[in-house]
Amino acid sequence: MTNRQQLIQELEQAPDDLIQVVLDFLHRVKAIHKPHPLAKFTGILSNLEAEELQQTITTECRQVDLNEW
Numbered sequence: 001m002t003n004r005q006q007l008i009q010e011l012e013q014a015p016d017d018l019i020q021v022v023l024d025f026l027h028r029v030k031a032i033h034k035p036h037p038l039a040k041f042t043g044i045l046s047n048l049e050a051e052e053l054q055q056t057i058t059t060e061c062r063q064v065d066l067n068e069w
C-alpha cells in the first residue's frame with residue numbers, strides 16, 4: 001500500500017473535525033513550500049553520465065597535493 005493509499009484510507013475513517021485540521025495543514029504547507037533551487041536540474045544526466053561525473057570528481061577533485069604550495 002502506498003503512502004497516498006494509506007492516507008486516503010485513514011482519512012475515510014477520520015471524523016470531520018480532524019479532516020478539517022489535516023486540510024488546513026496541507027494548505028499551509030503547500031503555500032510555503034518552495035522547490036529547491038537545484039531541483040530543475042534533476043534528471044538531466046543519464047545514469048552513465050552521472051557515474052562518469054562521480055568517478056571524475058573522486059579521482060580528480062579529492063586529491064590534495066601537499067607540495068603544491
